Amino acid sequence: MTEVATGGASWEIDGNTGGELAGRWWKWALSAPDDRSPVKDTTGEHAAWDQPDDVWFLAGTYGGRTTRTCPLPAGRPVFFPVLNMQHSRSHSKTPLSLPVAEALARLNGMPLQLSEFAGPFRTRFTRRYAWGLWGVLAPLIPGQYVLEIKADTGEGFWVDTTYHLTATAD
Template identity: 45%
Template sequence: MGLTMAVGGRAQAQTVDTAAAPASAAAPASPLLGPDEQVGWVTQGEWSRRWWEWAMSFEDDLSPVADRTGVQCGNRQSGDVFFLAGTYGTARTVRTCRVPADKYLFFPLINYVYTPTRTGMPTCAQVTRDAERITEGAEMLVLEVDGVRYADLRRHRQASPECFNAWARHPSGARLFPSASNGYYVMLKPLPRGRHTLNFGGALPRMSQAVSYTLIVE
């Protein structure tokens, strides 16, 4: 199962090079953390594992991933980091989501998790290798926050630090081990109170999706 997101940005969007964005009195500080920066002493690779356990913990009727409007975005959120979901399928998805103030935002531009199937039990090394291979061809990575488009997003590739049970939080108590994930994720600093627009995405050779959020931080 993979989640992929690709979205076309606004024609008038300002572009910021995340590798070297000089400070300016006229522009607010970038909310985008570097790929090696930690939140709560936790690496973003580890946050990517936790994101998958969260995303795969729902039945479809409560799933923020299957949700078409954003009404489910607050389900099973806890701690200092608020997860945002991608989508299933190929249709563009537009959501509105209420986010508590002072929460970091973590989400995938495009990502994939490799899990065992009923017909075979791969090794940890195999699922790790396959997850990396499948996401190697990612392109069209997009991140746009309040009309500002960010560049150099390939730096934000993250992999799960070790194999894990993708259904660790699923109510059924079933196991999907060994699972391994790979993809391009970003962590945003807490946004100011108010309304914000967010577009993000990417594409793999045979998969693409589109996600836009209106975030209401309160």
């Protein structure tokens, strides 16, 4: 199992803790129309869809290998899932987390700290529960970056995502 840290001051963005950010990420991801969904996007074309002003969300995937290229604003923190799930708490047989055989993220080859966060969030009609291993990037200076994200549950579900990021000045 990959060792992860618990939330702390570095996991607070504009007063939002890691669990709150995870809920915000899910609301963002679930609100996208199918034809502009950053999660379904295999190229990065829809990465900028409805981004909030205080943080930049990178999309997760539905598993497998994906390579995305996208610009993002320099000077804004970046929050992203490595491995995550969400569901209604009414499904008592649904586990509240996934098994983790491997989980890592690297920015330009340097390993990043991951943290596990869980918590409730509300969509327009329902209360949901989020769990995940998440990464955060401090605001980037203008330039080119490669973010690699890999995870494996050991039970057949795996993620291998590469982001080619260009941080641009506003």
